[in-house]
Amino acid sequence: MTPGLIFFGTRSVTMSYKKGDYVCPDCGPTQYNWKRQRRFFTLYFIPLIPLDLLNEYVECQGCKSTWDTSILDSQGAIES
Numbered sequence: 001m002t003p004g005l006i007f008f009g010t011r012s013v014t015m016s017y018k019k020g021d022y023v024c025p026d027c028g029p030t031q032y033n034w035k036r037q038r039r040f041f042t043l044y045f046i047p048l049i050p051l052d053l054l055n056e057y058v059e060c061q062g063c064k065s066t067w068d069t070s071i072l073d074s075q076g077a078i079e080s
């Protein structure tokens with residue numbers, strides 16, 4: 001019997017954490033998309049187990065600028 005090949009590894013996956021309204025320093029009142037990039041353990045290229053958080057940022061839906069997530073603290077972001 002020969003053991004089958006098992007493909008496993010890690011890969012980073014970016015996903016939307018939450019969205020809401022905020023005031024962009026560049027383009028004014030608009031919507032943000034809070035994104036989180038997390039490393040996943042993959043098996044056969046399918047992300048299975050979430051590992052450490054690599055990065056998180058806020059992307060402006062108006063001008064596509066990216067900001068540190070602390071930008072939402074400063075203005076009491078409206079949750080959606």
Ligand SMILES: [Zn+2]
Pocket residue numbers: 024025026027028030060061062063064065
């Ligand atoms: Zn903007």
